[in-house]
Amino acid sequence: MATMDELYQSVIIEHDRSPRNFRRLEAPTHQADGRNPLCGDEVHLELRVDEEGRIAEVGFQGRGCAVSKASASMMTTALGGRTLPEALELADRFQALLTGKREADASLGKLKVFQGLAAYPMRVKCATMPWHALREALRIEL
Amino acid sequence: MLRTTSRGKPIVYLDTAASAQKPQAVLDAMTRFYETSNANIHRGVYQASEQATLAYDGARETLASFLGGVAPEEIVFVRGTTEAINLVAQSFLRPTLRPDDWVLVTEMEHHANIVPWQLAGARTVPVPVTDGGELDLDAARRLLSEGPRLLAVVHASNTLGTINPIAELAAMARNAGVPVLVDGAQAVGHLAVDLTTLGADFYCFSGHKLFGPTGVGVLWGRRELLEAMPPWQGGGDMIDHVSFERTTFAPVPHKFEAGTPDIAGVIGLDAAVHWLGAQDRTAIAAHEETLWRAGRELLDAVGGVVRLAVPDRNVGILTFTVDGAHPHDVASLLDQDGICVRAGHHCTQPLHRRLGLPATVRASIAPYTALADLEALAAGLRRVRQVFA
Numbered sequence: 001m002a003t004m005d006e007l008y009q010s011v012i013i014e015h016d017r018s019p020r021n022f023r024r025l026e027a028p029t030h031q032a033d034g035r036n037p038l039c040g041d042e043v044h045l046e047l048r049v050d051e052e053g054r055i056a057e058v059g060f061q062g063r064g065c066a067v068s069k070a071s072a073s074m075m076t077t078a079l080g081g082r083t084l085p086e087a088l089e090l091a092d093r094f095q096a097l098l099t100g101k102r103e104a105d106a107s108l109g110k111l112k113v114f115q116g117l118a119a120y121p122m123r124v125k126c127a128t129m130p131w132h133a134l135r136e137a138l139r140i141e142l
Numbered sequence: 143m144l145r146t147t148s149r150g151k152p153i154v155y156l157d158t159a160a161s162a163q164k165p166q167a168v169l170d171a172m173t174r175f176y177e178t179s180n181a182n183i184h185r186g187v188y189q190a191s192e193q194a195t196l197a198y199d200g201a202r203e204t205l206a207s208f209l210g211g212v213a214p215e216e217i218v219f220v221r222g223t224t225e226a227i228n229l230v231a232q233s234f235l236r237p238t239l240r241p242d243d244w245v246l247v248t249e250m251e252h253h254a255n256i257v258p259w260q261l262a263g264a265r266t267v268p269v270p271v272t273d274g275g276e277l278d279l280d281a282a283r284r285l286l287s288e289g290p291r292l293l294a295v296v297h298a299s300n301t302l303g304t305i306n307p308i309a310e311l312a313a314m315a316r317n318a319g320v321p322v323l324v325d326g327a328q329a330v331g332h333l334a335v336d337l338t339t340l341g342a343d344f345y346c347f348s349g350h351k352l353f354g355p356t357g358v359g360v361l362w363g364r365r366e367l368l369e370a371m372p373p374w375q376g377g378g379d380m381i382d383h384v385s386f387e388r389t390t391f392a393p394v395p396h397k398f399e400a401g402t403p404d405i406a407g408v409i410g411l412d413a414a415v416h417w418l419g420a421q422d423r424t425a426i427a428a429h430e431e432t433l434w435r436a437g438r439e440l441l442d443a444v445g446g447v448v449r450l451a452v453p454d455r456n457v458g459i460l461t462f463t464v465d466g467a468h469p470h471d472v473a474s475l476l477d478q479d480g481i482c483v484r485a486g487h488h489c490t491q492p493l494h495r496r497l498g499l500p501a502t503v504r505a506s507i508a509p510y511t512a513l514a515d516l517e518a519l520a521a522g523l524r525r526v527r528q529v530f531a
Contacts, residue, residue, distance in 0.1 A: 004478045008471070008529050039470055039486045040500045063500055065468035123474055 007116045008066065015070035020077050023059045029142055034062075034133030036125055041068050045133040047079075055079045055087060065126055071114065072130035078111055084138050091131045098124045144510060151480030154518045159300055159328060159459055159506035160484055162353045164414070171413035172355065172406045182402055184379055198405055201412035202395070205360055208415045209345070210336030216368065218361040218395040219408055223327040224254040226346030226361035227294070229398065230323055231258035233371040234344075234363075235291060239263050246290035246320070248277055248306075249496050250299040253489045255325045259294060269295075271496055275302045275452040282311060286318040293322045297329035297345075301490045301504065302452045303434075303459030305333065312341030321367070327351055331508075332430065332457040334423060337362055349407060354414035358407030361398070368394040377401040426509045430458040433507050433516060440520040446527055450502065458507030461488075464523065467530045469501040475529060476522045483519070 028046035035042050041064030048057040058076040062069075075094075079087050090111075096102035097115055104112035114127050143163045146153050155163060175197065181190035183198045199214075206214040220226045235245070244265040247256055251268070259266050267290065269282040277295075286293065293315045298305045308324055315322045323344040326335060330347045337345055344367070348359040363371075373380055373391055377400030382390040391397040437460045441447045446465040464472050473485035484504040487494045494500060505519055 004474050005529060008475065012471075013530065040491065040494070041470075065470035067471065067474075120474065123470070126470065 011113045012066050012070040015073040016066035019069055019073040021059045025057050025059045030137040032133045032137035034129045036129050043072050043130050043133050045137050053083050055082050067126040068129050071127040075130050091134055094131055148480040154481040154515045156505040157482045157484050158508035161350045165353055165417045167417045168410045168413045172410040175406050175409045197409050201408045204412045204415050210338045212337050215394050216362055216365050218398045219403055220359050220361050222348035222359035223346050227254055228258045229374050230344050231262040233374040236262040243291045246285050246293045248295055250493050251296055255294050275304050277306055283314050286314055286320055290320055293320050296325040298457040300328045301488045301493055303456035304452055305455045309341055328457055349411040352414055354411035355407045358404045358411050373397045375400040430507050433511055434458045437516040440516050444520050444523045460505045461502045463502055469503045472503050472526050475526045479522045481522050
């Protein structure tokens with residue numbers, strides 16, 4: 001079991017410092033705001049879905065702890081090229097991983113580092129918050 | 143609890159401002175009640191019910207004397223500070239509320255002293271907090287003259303630790319004809335509170351921050367105010383006479399205590415107050431102040447730890463941020479060392495907005511805190527700095 005320190009040192013700090021796709025999109029087709037009322041963390045998520053129904057671009061902005069920022073950052077890289085049903089399925093698999101309902105497997109790719117967080121239920125919401133925003137965004141087309 | 147481990151390390155408990163650990167006497171009193179005299183109160187004529195009733199009513203006298211010798215009938219047992227404020231909002235304020243009525247609060251209030259007034263239909267207007275972490279008393283005086291229905295103010299801030307000059311504020315409010323409710327949740331565990339001289343009209347606190355159990359708290363109100371207020375909840379134990387046509391209510395405080403109360407909780411709170419009464423409170427206050435000052439120096443020596451600006455009179459709260467690290471990450475990494483601190487907005491979002499910070503880390507000091515706990519905190523923070531270096 002990874003300790004919190006290892007989790008931070010392996011990946012979270014790096015994404016916190018240089019988050020991927022930390023920007024606004026020029027022509028988003030979907031967007032949503034995620035919020036954790038308990039701690040005040042916020043994320044604004046934007047997606048552009050192309051004519052074929054695949055996610056072409058993802059961008060996020062916001063403020064929050066390193067866990068939520070790293071999770072959002074890694075989510076944006078994991079979503080590229082996926083169809084909307086595939087993206088939602090990935091969201092479900094990620095949620096199941098963090099709530100201990102599912103073991104990590106290859107389909108989660110780099111996201112499986114977050115498995116260690118399952119031992120810290122108080123922090124799970126930090127990591128799942130951007131994924132909740134994704135679900136919200138995919139419901140609301142601009 | 144303080145001899146347990148957390149994440150495999152001896153626990154360093156620095157979150158008493160959220161909930162205090164309980165003396166053995168409190169646990170024993172509650173266990174003894176359940177083991178030897180558990181029964182409902184004010185109902186049975188048999189011995190166990192009689193004992194439970196005597197213990198419950200005795201607690202009211204203990205609390206009345208703890209608060210400076212007020213009348214026991216002015217002590218209403220509730221679930222906690224939050225319920226006490228909601229009771230006053232719904233029963234004192236709401237029945238006489240007019241459109242445009244407003245309640246004067248402060249920028250350092252806990253959400254529990256903001257939202258109940260809004261739910262009752264009133265606007266809330268805050269007294270500003272200065273850059274030094276104190277209430278702006280000139281602004282308070284001016285706002286009091288503008289006709290609020292009530293001043294609702296915290297005795298000691300859960301985020302800053304600031305002890306507000308309640309007697310002075312209450313005197314100002316009295317001159318302006320404004321009643322005063324004081325949220326004493328963070329104060330009663332640290333300061334001797336004498337309600338016969340403080341000048342407040344309502345005072346409330348939770349048992350669990352006063353070394354007692356969760357689920358029980360106290361609302362004190364001036365008898366004439368309580369008597370004029372309609373009951374808030376209906377049920378058993380709060381009535382005088384019930385018929386389908388008309389019901390009359392029991393006298394205070396019983397008309398505010400509908401249903402079977404948390405009897406064991408009240409007995410635990412009684413034990414906590416007795417325990418506190420047997421301590422040398424002056425010595426405890428001196429111990430806490432010494433640790434608070436030592437804690438400030440330890441935090442300042444870490445480097446990259448920024449303490450919130452607060453005045454010198456404090457209930458032993460150290461609130462800070464760490465450069466480059468979000469408070470939740472700080473708290474999670476400290477947790478790896480068994481160190482329990484609070485991270486977040488501490489239910490004071492307006493204050494955090496005023497300070498320009500989304501969240502902070504809070505360590506709070508109690509009678510059982512030792513210098514070693516604060517040294518462990520400083521060492522933990524050095525490690526956090528390394529992880530984020």
